[in-house]
Amino acid sequence: RDPPEPAGCPPGRTAPRDPPEPAGCPPERTAPRDPPKPAGCPPGRTAPRDPPKPTGCPPERTAPRDPPEPAGSCPPLGLESLRVLDTQLQASSHKRHGLGAHRGRLNIQSGLYDGDFYDGGWCAGREDTEQWLQVDARRLTRFTGVVTQGLNSIWTYDWVTSYKVQVSNDSHTWLPSRNGTEEAVFPGNKDPETPVLNLLPSPLVGRFLRINPQSWFPNGTVCLRAEVLGCPVPDPNDAHTWHPPAPPESHLDFRHHNYKEMRKLMKRVSEECPDITRVYSIGESSRGLRLYVMEISDNPGQHEVGEPEFRYVAGMHGNEVLGRELLLNLMEFLCREFRRGDPRVVQLVTDTRIHLLPSMNPDGYETAYELGSELAGWAMGRWTYEGIDLNHNFADLNTALWDAEDNDLVPHKFPNHYIPIPEYYTFANATVAPETRAVIAWMQRYPFVLSANLHGGELVVTYPFDMTRTYWKAQELTPTPDDGVFRWLATVYATANLAMASGERRRCHYDDFTRFGNIINGANWHTVAGSMNDFSYLHTNCFEITVELSCDKFPHASELPEEWENNRESLLLFMEQVHRGIKGVVRDSDTELGIPNAIISVDGINHDVRTASDGDYWRLLNPGEYEVTARAEGYEAATQPCRVYFENVPTPCSFRLARARGRHRPGRTRPGPDPALRLQRLRLRRLRAHGRGQ
Numbered sequence: 138r139d140p141p142e143p144a145g146c147p148p149g150r151t152a153p154r155d156p157p158e159p160a161g162c163p164p165e166r167t168a169p170r171d172p173p174k175p176a177g178c179p180p181g182r183t184a185p186r187d188p189p190k191p192t193g194c195p196p197e198r199t200a201p202r203d204p205p206e207p208a209g210s211c212p213p214l215g216l217e218s219l220r221v222l223d224t225q226l227q228a229s230s231h232k233r234h235g236l237g238a239h240r241g242r243l244n245i246q247s248g249l250y251d252g253d254f255y256d257g258g259w260c261a262g263r264e265d266t267e268q269w270l271q272v273d274a275r276r277l278t279r280f281t282g283v284v285t286q287g288l289n290s291i292w293t294y295d296w297v298t299s300y301k302v303q304v305s306n307d308s309h310t311w312l313p314s315r316n317g318t319e320e321a322v323f324p325g326n327k328d329p330e331t332p333v334l335n336l337l338p339s340p341l342v343g344r345f346l347r348i349n350p351q352s353w354f355p356n357g358t359v360c361l362r363a364e365v366l367g368c369p370v371p372d373p374n375d376a377h378t379w380h381p382p383a384p385p386e387s388h389l390d391f392r393h394h395n396y397k398e399m400r401k402l403m404k405r406v407s408e409e410c411p412d413i414t415r416v417y418s419i420g421e422s423s424r425g426l427r428l429y430v431m432e433i434s435d436n437p438g439q440h441e442v443g444e445p446e447f448r449y450v451a452g453m454h455g456n457e458v459l460g461r462e463l464l465l466n467l468m469e470f471l472c473r474e475f476r477r478g479d480p481r482v483v484q485l486v487t488d489t490r491i492h493l494l495p496s497m498n499p500d501g502y503e504t505a506y507e508l509g510s511e512l513a514g515w516a517m518g519r520w521t522y523e524g525i526d527l528n529h530n531f532a533d534l535n536t537a538l539w540d541a542e543d544n545d546l547v548p549h550k551f552p553n554h555y556i557p558i559p560e561y562y563t564f565a566n567a568t569v570a571p572e573t574r575a576v577i578a579w580m581q582r583y584p585f586v587l588s589a590n591l592h593g594g595e596l597v598v599t600y601p602f603d604m605t606r607t608y609w610k611a612q613e614l615t616p617t618p619d620d621g622v623f624r625w626l627a628t629v630y631a632t633a634n635l636a637m638a639s640g641e642r643r644r645c646h647y648d649d650f651t652r653f654g655n656i657i658n659g660a661n662w663h664t665v666a667g668s669m670n671d672f673s674y675l676h677t678n679c680f681e682i683t684v685e686l687s688c689d690k691f692p693h694a695s696e697l698p699e700e701w702e703n704n705r706e707s708l709l710l711f712m713e714q715v716h717r718g719i720k721g722v723v724r725d726s727d728t729e730l731g732i733p734n735a736i737i738s739v740d741g742i743n744h745d746v747r748t749a750s751d752g753d754y755w756r757l758l759n760p761g762e763y764e765v766t767a768r769a770e771g772y773e774a775a776t777q778p779c780r781v782y783f784e785n786v787p788t789p790c791s792f793r794l795a796r797a798r799g800r801h802r803p804g805r806t807r808p809g810p811d812p813a814l815r816l817q818r819l820r821l822r823r824l825r826a827h828g829r830g831q
Contacts, residue, residue, distance in 0.1 A: 334512060733750045
């Protein structure tokens with residue numbers, strides 16, 4: 138529901154020089170390269186009124202192994218993560234169904250319209266101190282704390298400023314939380330969004346807990362969202378709870394890793410599997426934190442002809458942390474299963490070059506990590522330290538393509554692929570984050586074929602285009618020429634994900650994605666100009682989707698094992714899709730040398746791909762019969778039929794191109810780049826130069 142950021146060229150930001158790729162994890166600097174700049178929120182965003190300003194140097198901080206938790210507290214029951222069902226929530230009254238007890242969940246988001254059926258919290262039907270929101274834990278629980286927010290709404294301002302807490306075993310007799318001899322009154326909220334935690338003076342044991350508002354914002358009404366902290370205790374009436382089954386044994390590191398701990402884990406995995414791993418850096422954040430990538434391949438550090446390159450990217454929004462932990466667990470899993478000889482993992486690592494970037498926005502993550510799982514809120518840490526939303530920060534190539542299509546210039550005078558970065562984007566005063574520059578350079582360095590970037594806050598998989606073709610529409614179905622392939626890729630992840638595929642799951646906020654099979658065209662959900670998905674598709678050969686992994690952006694550490702099980706098969710199955718379609722090598726028929734940047738066209742699909750530096754290419758396609766054409770500057774084009782089968786094995790489809798008559802020059806073995814490539818390279822050099830100059 139976040140609106141797109143305005144297009145244009147606002148004042149530029151400083152970006153550090155891209156560092157060389159190290160062999161491992163080098164020591165961190167003790168201070169950022171540039172003095173810190175005040176954090177802020179871009180126009181049009183909703184954020185807590187007074188976000189804390191970072192101090193010190195995050196890389197050198199000493200931090201606990203997990204985000205800080207209050208002493209003696211328990212994990213959340215799961216109102217935010219939906220482990221607590223709607224039937225476990227009751228209230229004394231409600232204004233309407235859309236403001237019923239089932240909406241009183243921490244960080245739940247409202248619909249876009251006033252009076253929406255799925256609104257942003259619980260609101261009592263009357264304004265008095267007898268109103269309450271009740272949670273049924275369904276077993277004896279040691280309650281230790283309560284976290285509250287106000288109502289999420291763009292129309293009204295409502296929050297509870299103080300409340301009492303009561304507990305019961307039977308929902309009839311209630312025991313209040315006391316502070317000494319008096320009934321405790323807890324301070325509530327001061328704005329709608331900032332979560333406030335109150336620990337109970339003494340833990341209360343019971344099955345039911347009530348939040349009883351005592352005062353509220355004078356110009357508002359009794360509305361709140363909540364999470365309850367509690368630990369289960371043995372129930373004398375249920376023998377099965379005395380000795381609960383042991384959780385499945387796992388050797389993965391299920392906890393939240395701050396920057397230091399993330400580096401240590403990556404280093405440890407690399408040392409455990411040195412023959413198939415390599416850690417390298419693609420650049421730095423605005424505060425000088427390196428963007429580390431783990432490469433997993435049977436020949437790390439080199440591109441093998443015919444072997445596709447795959448990437449996962451997580452942490453674009455720093456407070457959406459589950460993707461970061463899943464990629465760290467995936468590194469451990471692939472390493473250990475490869476050593477164990479698991480046939481599926483051995484084949485995947487042998488046939489694919491895998492790149493895992495767990496934290497694209499490490500500055501934002503450190504901000505959210507300092508607050509912890511329940512207190513980071515919906516927005517804190519989303520943006521970079523400079524206040525940039527990275528998912529709106531890539532160059533808008535869609536508009537240029539669609540303008541050219543409207544004027545019948547594609548593909549003869551304007552390319553349908555490898556679209557150059559617009560000139561305005563390369564200006565010194567363009568707002569391009571150092572993290573964005575680093576990822577663009579990374580895209581240019583490796584011939585990626587398939588990618589997914591991992592987000593949080595919903596349960597859905599989105600696919601390009603992310604930007605609506607009608608510029609003034611907030612939602613509009615805007616498919617790519619490869620819509621069938623993208624729908625397949627999104628479906629593969631969604632159907633294998635245990636949480637998405639569950640027939641019992643409810644909607645996270647207000648959108649019901651289950652009726653679409655938990656996939657949706659990005660622009661048909663909400664328009665995003667300058668997204669990484671669209672840029673990747675239009676500027677490189679790589680097909681990329683977005684996976685919204687969970688309703689809770691920052692799950693508690695205790696929930697990470699379950700989230701890994703929800704996503705493990707999806708992560709593996711999606712990587713295997715990089716082998717679906719056709720692949721081959723385009724060679725010079727005289728020299729047998731590979732021809733780089735040869736264009737591969739598929740009849741009926743208005744989107745081409747290009748060969749890599751060795752002349753090899755990969756083209757993702759659904760099963761079917763295709764006419765495929767290869768052409769290159771200075772060569773005669775060649776066409777042949779290629780059939781894609783239902784098995785997940787690429788169909789070989791190679792070409793040998795003869796030189797065009799009258800084009801041969803003595804001593805010349807390779808043709809020069811075409812005009813589109815020359816323009817693309819010029820713009821990229823200018824973009825990198827301005828980044829270093831700042």
